[in-house]
Amino acid sequence: MSERILEVKDLHVSFDIDAGEVQAVRGVDFYLNKGETLAIVGESGSGKSVTTKAITKLFQGDTGRIKQGEINFLGEDLGVKSEQELVKLRGKEISMIFQDPMTSLNPTMKIGKQVMEPLIKHKNYNKADAKKRAIEILELVGLPNPQQRFNAYPHQFSGGQRQRIVIATALACEPKVLIADEPTTALDVTMQAQILDLMKSLQDKIDTSIIFITHDLGVVANIADRVAVMYGGQMIETGDVNEIFYDPKHPYTWGLLSSMPDLTTGTDTELIAIPGTPPDLLHPPKGDSFASRSQYALDVDFKEAPPWFQVSPTHYVKSWLLDERAPEVEPPAMVQKRMREMPNNYAKPKQVERVSFNGQS
Template sequence: MEKVLDVKDLHVSFDLHAGEVQAVRGVDFHLEKGETLAIVGESGSGKSVTTKALMRLIPNPPGRIKKGQILFDGRDLAPLSEREMEKIRGKEMSMIFQDPMTSLNPTMKIGKQIMEPLMKHQKLSKQEAHKRAAELLVLVGLQNPEMRMKQFPHQFSGGQRQRIVIAIALACNPKVLIADEPTTALDVTIQAQILELMKELQKKIDTAIIFITHDLGVVANVADRVAVMYGGQIVETGTVDEIFYDPRHPYTWGLLSSMPSPDTDHEAELRAIPGTPPDLINPPKGDAFALRSEYAMAIDFEQEPPLYKVSDTHFVKSWLLHEQAPHVEPPEIVKLQRRSLPGNYEKPVLAGEGVDNG
């Protein structure tokens, strides 16, 4: 497969009065043409900061890319000027944010908002952009485009606004689309529709997608590979099958244990992850998850674990994979989750069942 994005040793910090917040600490991942990579983790794990850094949307000051490479089609985006990035954003890389109302201009008709990137990046005439904008509205499932283009954002429902944002993001057929929790603010029925829409559009234009979410329930239906983030680092990465059927990191176990499923009959069976995420002004020594893990060993508090290879596609940052580590089994509820997962991921089973939209 062809790599369109290759992130190497990315560090992102924010310089605040209280000190330097090391929000992203040595992140490595890649994205191949036409695939979907889901990045999952709790709030504060660094997933949104990572993706905003890819688009160079980190406000400086206080934020900065401290170190690392963001190779997009072989070109490092990290040192580019703002003017150079403006030629890439919206044209070759696009982003869908969590709340569509923060992305749409409330004073501008949506037709003009869709036409803008087409005229700027594709150099289309006003008439050509108008025609293409109408086609995009139909593509994302909004009928009567001529009427819709004359309306303002407040005249649409939340799900319709998110469809408009998707249309804007896909207007120039970007090579990479970043979706930052695009369904969190929507109810489960609309959420499933938006996820299905993104899958259909991806097949049509062959765009690679980075899907950011705190909710593992939607991942099985949209992703090819999954990267689990904690404390500003990727602690486990693998295919969807590997993350759901053979998770190895205690934090991944914790996320799966707290995910409702048809096989969890009683609320008591769900397990919350104890404690709180680490203070990234003073990152913990050793394994960042050690203080919250019942499986932590002495070495977890002293040395940061390396990245262990489980398979060609599965990597885990945990001392539990060391050859001298004691053998531990994942919690029973993680095994139950395996049985409740769909055999194939084409049908949206988990997206609408017991999903936390918060």
């Protein structure tokens, strides 16, 4: 059995604003095993970033708060740790890569000094050893001529090179958990592929576990071991990457798969969008958060939130469509087409009977 390095149970995060309480994350459960990559996917505003920032309480300002829940990291509950204790943890044990490398780096500091900083702070390196190690790390992430460019400033690098520097800084202390918050969104397609390949190779070299946040399911297919789909501040479907792509069960997951651009067909191919807008988390809906946008919604979806249903030992879904009393519904044609076109290196899961399940193991 894989070693469980991080486990989040019944996490609720709210933000207090003038209009009231925004319930950004509501009852989220997930886990991360040693050496694996968990992708958290969903539209903007679904709660992905807030969920991961809650792990080390990285909230901007004083409005955010963890209302309830447990965040267990190597057997310790991070939710009860003080800010001083979390400062020692951030960057050393749990590190984060943000979306825009230009705003992640200090424009007034040379890049070498920024990579040295966590080594000096968390590893007690002296300046000479920190510089030597920083150059090694910059070389490891593929930055050209790191020794010559050690004293350059962030604006003197391309977008892809800046992201490599950010990754080097995040990995300097060889953290046990690396959180990557849409790290390839600001990059072109070619550079995205290079950064993803880099992250996969570095994961093996430093033996880290990755939480990868994205809205791009195409990225997920290339990097993830398991996938958690978020919507309206909740996780609604989790499974290994095979199950999410070959056997998706939630209508929202179907919508995400249908909206993926198809680069294999002509330019006249229609891009399918999910109708409607995400729920207002100032006033979360009573039942299934996706019901108002789903053509497959049942009467019960507007009255009662669905529990977890177990599809396989690793696949769980929050949808009343999996209740034994619900009608059988097939995924839309576009999703079935996507399922047929997935790369051959993903093994299709076996069909299983639908069973009700009230929690995740």
